[in-house]
Amino acid sequence: MPLLKSQLTTKFPFRNPHVNTLYKFFANKEKPNYERRRITTWDNDFIDLDFLTSNSFSAVLLIHGLEGSSESSYMASTANFLKDHGYDVISMNLRSCSGEDNNILKTYHAGKTDDVEFVINYLIENYNYRDIILCGFSLGGNLILKYLGEFNVGVPETVKGGIAVSVPIDLASAQVELSKLKNKIYMKEFLRTLKSKVILKASKFPEFNPDKKRIAKASTFRDFEEIYTAPVFGFDGPEDYWAKASSKPYLPNIDRKTLLINAKDDSFLSLDCFPYEIAENSDNFYLMTPKYGGHVGFVTTFNDEAFWIENQIVNFIQDKLNIYS
Template sequence: MPVIAYSDYHPPWFLRNGHVQSIVPILCRRVNGVEYKRQRLDTPDDDFLDLDFSLVGADRIAVVSHGLEGSSDRPYVRGMVRALNRSGWDAVAWNFRGCSGEPNRQLRFYHSGDTEDLHTVVSHILAEGHHSLIALIGFSLGGNITLKYLGERGVTVDPRITAAVALSVPCDLTTAAVTMSSSCNTVYMKRFLRMLHLKIQWKMQQFPGAIDDRDFQGIRTFHHFDERYTAPMHGFQSAVDYYEKASSLPFLARISIPTLLVNAADDPFLSPSCYPRDVARNQANLFLEVPAFGGHVGFMNWSADGEYWSERRATEFLRNWVDQRP
């Protein structure tokens, strides 16, 4: 019954607010001590992915997937990479299409269920043959991709992929989109839509006439944006079709490797169905941990080494499971 009944994350009183946890790290956190070496990987459809490696000479590597409109340079990604390196793991933080500082080649970019690009990254690392073990770590949208990828492959997943950690995951996109449209999340929605608008403007310059941003100011929610852009650009019939097919929730029962899902109870982005307790109770490989606090990709910690609780928890989980392997 891998629903973890007790979480040891107990922040001070002034961090016991989901919005504080979600916003302060974005504004204030700086992560030093991570130096990336970038590698560009071509995709089967003549596009590219930029992979940022931070290597310590280990025989194991963690693939880190960022969130919506994030990148390998986000503090939460750099913090996780640093913690992995300190724990004896090589790490690669890959950038979704169009998230590495320049537009990707194709009209499409990325979406919440885009597991093929993750598969391209994993296959490339396996083919290089430098590492005997791989772990997967994903945040938010990247966490949804990670969980869906593992569930899609089930027992056929490559045996060198040993464990996974997913943090702050909207695993039910349909209901999470409704939660995000609430008035208390207006500040987040405006920020995301502003960034997505810039991406659409990039595409308008690359592909004149293919799409437009007429009346973009009228878009107020993810559903509106996904109905107009994400769904048609990525082969879905509608936003509803996209959410149903891209959500990781239906795939969780098929995950075949030890996987930790950490969703804070006060995460303002998540709906009740994003806490899959019933699935975890009946799934030997899915470990669901629901700290009372932590917000969305927060889990702040004041420690001498600068690590957040989520980073300690992830490396602890990997250590516990990977070190048990024969």
């Protein structure tokens, strides 16, 4: 129990995971009419939140994936879909991802749940939301799953549950998968923006003095974690970071209804990212593994208007969490 069956049906060429992933990534979705609010953090930094409101007492906090933002196509389509169904939406831009570099050397990583906690507490203290639902994509999904399991009974009652999509819940094995030839185009793009951020940080913070030749040669996430994530955030190395930031060990601790949707053909994910046994032994953690979908894709046809993943999100909120706008 709770394994949920998928009703996703798709047609050629969207049974190819790369077509599905890239089509959704480049989809020309209508940009949400966000209202940006900048909040100051405890460490003299800022986080930009983009609000799309329907004057609802129920809000969905969306968190994007690696090097994404509130304007990523999957974030935009989900935000608009949720608003059309009457929910307030808050799209959280992780540090350095809102179009402006953040103030301090530290940006974000896959396990940095203190920022998630901070944003949730801000929403509870400043808005009259009766319900808050968490929804994250890829790295953002890892953040919400880890937050729900790590904080467990300490999660505010206002937070009713979560939905996570295309999540590398086991970072160590997922990075091996991403380093394979089949994912070369994605790895190159991720590292292009990550490298530019590291170079910018090095120019702003002289005490951070990475080897620029090493930055230029970096071709895997291991390289990046060794250059930036591990030393800046105080991990002992890439393996230590992957072990401590992965959400998988925290899944059995989740005490409110939460759904993970990982496509079986997602080229980013290893077999360890499909936690069937954990779901079968949980009363709260649900798992859905459609045969097709790619990575944060789930497109069914050209000019897709089925909004399959968006419908799954709303259906879970309404059918399992019993929250209607």
